[in-house]
Amino acid sequence: MGRMSRSELNAEIARLKTRIAELENDIAELDKDSGSAGRETETETETELGLEEYIRYGRQMLVPEIGKPGQLALKKTKVLVVGAGGLGCPALTYLAGAGFGTIGMVDEDTVSLSNLPRQTVYSGSSIGMLKVDAAVEVLRSRNENVKYVCYPVAVRHDNVFDIVRQYDIVLDCTDTAMTRYLLGDATRLLGKPLISASALRTEAQIVVLNVGPDGPCYRCLFPKPPQHVDACSDAGIIGPVVAVAGTVQALEAMKVALGQIPTGQQRTMTLFSGIHGPTWRSVRIRGWQRSCIVCGDRATVSEWDITSGKYDYSEFCGIPDGYPDINSSHSISVKELERRIKSPHVLLDVRDRTQYGICNLPGSINVPLSELLGYDHPAALCSIADRVKAEAVPVFVICRFGNDSRTAVQLLRSSHRIGRVFDVTGGLDMWTEHVDSSFPRY
Numbered sequence: 320m321g322r323m324s325r326s327e328l329n330a331e332i333a334r335l336k337t338r339i340a341e342l343e344n345d346i347a348e349l350d351k352d353s354g355s356a357g358r359e360t361e362t363e364t365e366t367e368l369g370l371e372e373y374i375r376y377g378r379q380m381l382v383p384e385i386g387k388p389g390q391l392a393l394k395k396t397k398v399l400v401v402g403a404g405g406l407g408c409p410a411l412t413y414l415a416g417a418g419f420g421t422i423g424m425v426d427e428d429t430v431s432l433s434n435l436p437r438q439t440v441y442s443g444s445s446i447g448m449l450k451v452d453a454a455v456e457v458l459r460s461r462n463e464n465v466k467y468v469c470y471p472v473a474v475r476h477d478n479v480f481d482i483v484r485q486y487d488i489v490l491d492c493t494d495t496a497m498t499r500y501l502l503g504d505a506t507r508l509l510g511k512p513l514i515s516a517s518a519l520r521t522e523a524q525i526v527v528l529n530v531g532p533d534g535p536c537y538r539c540l541f542p543k544p545p546q547h548v549d550a551c552s553d554a555g556i557i558g559p560v561v562a563v564a565g566t567v568q569a570l571e572a573m574k575v576a577l578g579q580i581p582t583g584q585q586r587t588m589t590l591f592s593g594i595h596g597p598t599w600r601s602v603r604i605r606g607w608q609r610s611c612i613v614c615g616d617r618a619t620v621s622e623w624d625i626t627s628g629k630y631d632y633s634e635f636c637g638i639p640d641g642y643p644d645i646n647s648s649h650s651i652s653v654k655e656l657e658r659r660i661k662s663p664h665v666l667l668d669v670r671d672r673t674q675y676g677i678c679n680l681p682g683s684i685n686v687p688l689s690e691l692l693g694y695d696h697p698a699a700l701c702s703i704a705d706r707v708k709a710e711a712v713p714v715f716v717i718c719r720f721g722n723d724s725r726t727a728v729q730l731l732r733s734s735h736r737i738g739r740v741f742d743v744t745g746g747l748d749m750w751t752e753h754v755d756s757s758f759p760r761y
C-alpha cells in the first residue's frame with residue numbers, strides 16, 4: 320500500500336475513532352448485562368414490554384396517539400442526537416424518558432461553567448468531562464432500558480455517513496451552519512428524517528425535514544448559507560427558549576417514530592417567540608426543490624463527493640477553518656503552552672522513560688505512549704483523570720517532535736475519556752526553538 324496523504328490519514332483516524340466509540344459502547348452494554356445477570360428479568364424484547372415498562376411508560380401509553388403499539392414503535396426506533404448542548408440536553412432527556420430503544424449522541428466538547436444555565440443534564444461536577452460521558456451517566460440513571468451510544472467526536476464529512484447510517488431519525492442540535500448543511504445532506508442522501516432546530520436570544524425555530532414525497536431537505540429550504548449568523552456566545556440566548564426548541568425536537572422525533580407527522584406539517588416550520596407573548600406560529604415553507612443539488616432532478620453532490628472531501632463545506636459556508644478538527648482544535652503552539660502553564664494545568668510528557676530522564680520540563684508528568692496504548696490504565700493516568708475531573712484543569716501533552724503526543728491526545732479523548740486535552744504542536748523541539756533556547760535538544 321502506498322503512503323497515505325494527510326487527509327486520508329485524518330479520514331482513517333476519524334473512522335477508527337468512531338469504531339472505537341462503538342466498541343466501547345458495546346463493552347458498556349456487556350458490562351451492564353453482566354451486572355444485571357441473575358436479576359429476575361421480564362421478557363423485554365422489542366416486540367413486548369416488561370412489567371417495569373408498563374409502569375414507567377403507562378402515562379404516555381394512555382394517550383390514544385401512542386397506546387401500546389406506539390410504545391413498541393418507540394422501543395424499536397434508533398434516534399441520533401448530534402450536539403449535546405442547549406438543544407441536545409432537553410431533547411436527550413425527553414427521548415430517554417419516552418423509551419426510544421437506542422439513543423446515539425455525538426459531541427466532542429467538554430462541559431464548561433457557562434453551559435450550566437442552559438444545559439440542564441450537567442451539574443458542577445460535570446465540568447471538564449466530555450459532554451457525552453456526563454450526559455450518558457445522567458440518562459442511564461433515569462432510564463436504563465435504553466441502549467446509549469456515545470460518540471466523543473464532531474460529525475465531519477468523513478464520519479457522518481458511518482454514524483448516521485445506523486439510526487432511523489436524526490436530531491440536529493448543533494450550532495454551526497456547516498454542520499447543519501452536512502447533516503442535512505447526509506440525512507437526505509441516506510433517506511433519514513431530520514429534525515432541525517435553532518435558537519437565538521428569545522426566538523427559536525424547529526422544522527422536520529426529509530419526510531413525505533414533497534417534504535424538503537435542509538438544502539431545498541436554505542439553498543444558500545446566511546451571510547452572517549450570530550452565535551449564541553455573541554448574541555446571547557435564554558435557557559427556557561432553547562429548552563422549548565429542544566423539547567419540541569424530542570416531541571417531533573416521537574411523532575416521526577409513530578408515523579404521525581400530519582401531511583400538512585411536512586411543509587411547515589414552527590416559530591417560537593419567547594418575548595412577544597410568548598407566541599407560536601406555524602409558517603409554510605418551500606417543499607422539495609427540483610433544483611436542489613443534493614436531491615433535485617440533476618443532483619450534483621453524492622455521498623462519495625462528501626466523504627472524499629471533494630465537496631467543500633468550508634468554502635460553501637465561507638468559513639475558512641472548517642469543522643472543529645481533531646488535529647487542530649485540540650492542538651496548541653509552544654508559545655501558547657508557555658502562556659497557559661502559568662494557570663493550573665497538567666503537563667503530560669509521553670516520551671519513553673530514558674528520553675524523559677535526559678531532560679524534561681519542570682512540573683511535567685511522564686506516562687510513555689507505549690503505556691497509554693497498553694491494556695491497563697497506568698496508575699498515573701488515573702490520577703490525572705481524577706484531577707482533571709475534580710479541578711477542571713486542561714491537560715497539555717508533549718513529546719519530542721509532536722507525533723506521539725498527537726496519537727496520545729486522540730487516545731486520551733476516545734479511550735480514556737479525558738476531555739480538555741491538547742497536543743503541543745512540534746513538541747520539545749519547538750519549545751527549544753521558540754521559547755527556551757537553553758532547553759537541551761538531543
Ligand SMILES: Nc1ncnc2c1ncn2[C@@H]1O[C@H](COP(=O)(O)OP(=O)(O)OP(=O)(O)O)[C@@H](O)[C@H]1O
Pocket residue numbers: 401402403404405406425426427428433434450472473474475492493494495498551552642643
Ligand atoms: N460538528 C459537530 N458535531 C457534533 N457536535 C457538534 C458539532 N458542532 C457543534 N456541536 C456541538 O453542539 C453543541 C451546541 O450547543 P450550544 O449551542 O448550546 O453551544 P455550546 O458550545 O455548548 O455553548 P456556547 O455557545 O454558549 O459556548 C455543542 O455542545 C457543540 O460541541
